[in-house]
Amino acid sequence: MTSSYLNEAFRKLLHERLETERDYLEHGRITLDGIIENIIINEFEYKTKRRFDIYDKQKMQETYYLAGLENDRRKGFWDSCIIVPHKQIEDIFLTCLTQIAAIMEAQIEMARAKGVFVDKVVLVGGFAGSPSLREYLIRHLDSLSDRLGFDIELVARQNKIAAVASGAVLRALNKENGPKRILRSSYGIRRDEPHHIQKQHGTAKPFRDPVDGLLYVRTIDWVLKRDDKNALEPNQICQPFICDHTFRVNEPRFLCQEYLYVSDSATESHYSINSPRNRKAEEIGRIVVDFTFLRDQGLIEAKRETLADGREVGKKHYRVAYTMVIKVIGRDLRCYAIYGKKIVKRARINIASTFQPGVE
Template identity: 40%
Template sequence: MGDSLRHFVIGVDFGTTFSSVSVLAQRTRAAKVDPDKIISISNYPSSTVEYSQAPKEVPTESWYPRRLPQRPSLNRSADEYDEDSSEESSDSDVSIKSESSYESVSDEESESDSSDGSTESGSTESDDSTVANTVDYMDEDNGAIDRYYWGYTVSQKLSEPDISMELSRRIARSKLLLDLSEHTRYIRQLLKNTVNDLCRGKLVRDETDVIADYLAHLFLHTKSQMSVAYQYNEACPVEFVLTVPAMWTERARRIMQNAMTRALRDSGFIRGIRYDIDNLFIVTEPEAAATYVLATTDEILPNDCFILLDAGGGTVDAITYKVRKLRPLRLEREEVEPAGALCGSSYLNEAFERVISERLKKETYLERDNVKIEGIVNDLVQQFETKHKRHIDIYSRLLESEHFFIQGLLPSQGKKFRHNRLYLDQEDLKDIFKPCLEGVSNLMFSQMEQARAKGVTVKKVILIGGFAASPSLVSHLQRRLERYHRMNSKKVELIRATVPGCAVAHGAILRALEKEDGPERRLRSSYGLLRTEPYQPDIVRAHIGKYPWTDPLDGSKYIKNTIEWIVNKGDLLPSGTRIIRPVTHTFPVSPDEPFLCKEVFYVSDKHHDSNYRRNHPKNKGATEEGHIIVDMSYLKKDPSFKPVVPGPGEKGQPHYLVEYDLVIIVDGRNLRFVAHPQGQDGAIKGERRISIAAAFQPGTD
């Protein structure tokens, strides 16, 4: 690498209502950096100066067009190459042998894997990408451009009173698809209904696409800004750091990891379908935020117990931590159940919308030239979001009424209308803000009370998240904590991050630079291979009572579609671990049939016993994670490679026996699958790299 190349660390905070990306560019990698050297990506499409300065967060919203170019199949099922559909083809089975060649393998897949990760034609990461925005269509109803919108472009469209875009194709709060909390159940179901509608319209293939499409646009914009600010090019090494909620499951983290991989392919950060995101580092949002606060203040001390209050746009979460070590910062969770509530800043918008909708519902004279009351309300909500709510402090003695321009609005004293203007007075604003503010403080005090009951003394509350920038929220919490101090003689300090909306993404970078002394590399997921095993009921318990399949080529009996779990949940998995599995495949003697072999990988968040079929109850929860295509056709040109001919009285028919070693290599937070001819480590005939970052506790190096 030349001296002119920069190394980039990119922190990604995918939020419920707003997301942010932070970037650190270094010519020489250093573990210690000034937080001021980290920049926030800004200049988002359709963002304006109405946001007081170039916004450093972007709405986590998207809007799908009525049609999109067809996407490639996910090809996630192994059923396409199973030869039987009976119970024999149960849940999982790779093998030291495979049943035959695979006619379904495409030309692109069958090419010998290169080691440089170059782009393949027909793959999902071509230069033009499959990002859901590359084609504009004209809406037949109103002549508007119908395309994929994201971020502020959605807000811009919502602010057009005559827009007739269908809300059924709008996605908001998509992060909650991965949140299994009880308090998000209702919103999660609404989201799933929308995703199902998009799937039926062939706009997305699954919920991962919804997240990946948004991230792809976010990363394309990030790449563009990096190119302008730092002359980024594809030769520059990039490390990605993903922040996740502390309570997410392994499955949720894995879906997010897969969405990241799809998005990075579509945005050109990853070149090649054989390669997932390289050594992704995952850290929890609270730890990232605390790392940033520690780097910018001296108010956190060893053994401090504090509540991390993450006040975002949708959910507000409260988690109690103790500082185990200061430098590098390492936290440990106290035995207090984390809690969350739907009282984030976006619910201020909903409360505002209810108030003005009620006042305007009978002002039908405003509807003209395709402008509807609903469109006027949407426009006012966007004005409230961008121009008003961020500076309102309902506790300020200087609090004034807010007014909103509506062309043609007639005066009404009872509704607080004047010519062309709707007014919200101090009481209106308090009615809009108070429920959310009380929700946040109630959550905070509930966490404090649980901590007290466990014998934990909380001395600080660290406030982060986009809502933390609200003067009303800060004033409200300070007032409540002061009253708590007066009533209980216990002082609890409120600490607010200097850039609350970007603290998580900034802190993610700082945490990634100090990976030492993190959690041990203990797996929270299991990884296995699909096998076809020799039928051995006297030796293998899982084979007892199972009906074997007879290979017509070699005449031997096998149990198809079993899973051999190579590494299991709970295992310690040091980087550098190598696991070798000999593999055999049989092929008929045919001059035209290539020796294409397919090995399939499975993942599960449970601990499993090996040798059971893929669909066996003992493999419940196992899902396909990927595959590798191994092209051994070069053997056809080897004069010493001869068909196997059954001897007199032996079953079977002449066939080729193809053998190679499948080497599984633990490379940091990657798992590499490499196929070598037996005894020839240097000759790679197939390669695949998958990310296993989500299988470790966040913060694991």
């Protein structure tokens, strides 16, 4: 009951916060419900439920990463994160903890009515490690003990937790005999490559950019390939690459968007996104970087494209170019947009499922 209630209450909170962002967050197979479930599984379950303390005097806010979320401080969205005040999470926990305490007290009173005096309450289950749950029940039992006239102790059974922790330590000390860090899926980024710059373009149908007037082929660059013979390092950096985007002179904002893909079969880069080789590729997220400041601060200028023969094509436009660096840190895929030697945007995607169980 505890786990499902907390998840449902948090799910409702996220729906209320993100409903107004649905139009740009949902695209292709990406839905708001799927985004929320991903946050619950990768962030709320792993981070908040295990360590959130309603009695924490610092009252630190909680942050939940969401790739592509546009900044809006009024809504509590900043740096691709949903910011949730401590009080809101506390209210979710308290509603649940109050119900648990009421059930516990009713059971104790029922036993007392039958002449059985409970002196210990054993806390078990996955949520038993929650500091909020333990402290709340300890305080409630102290009050109940004073009222009933006998002591009731809370016992948190941690033997199973200790066994799991011990196993993890042994595994960490014996990584040579554990599973290697071999990817079971490929991860790539969508690229618009100049037509015929790569032989893989073949007969792929190009499109003409409405701004610069040049021909491009939309492809996927698989920066991390499944079943690569070389195991990944715990902190591995992929080859950096340049991203560039064009904008009309009257474009209100210069939002550069990079689309991330995953595939259980594709490994060859530069093929059209519609190629049979990429038919099982699925979009898993976006990185959105706002470069409007480059125009506003006069750091770039508008111009037309000039061909090798001197002819100008397309419309007068701005071009934004920056470096993208992708790292694999532990079991996370981290992306960094870099301009002028500074990180202007970062994003993180958990890729634990692509490794064999037991991989650190």
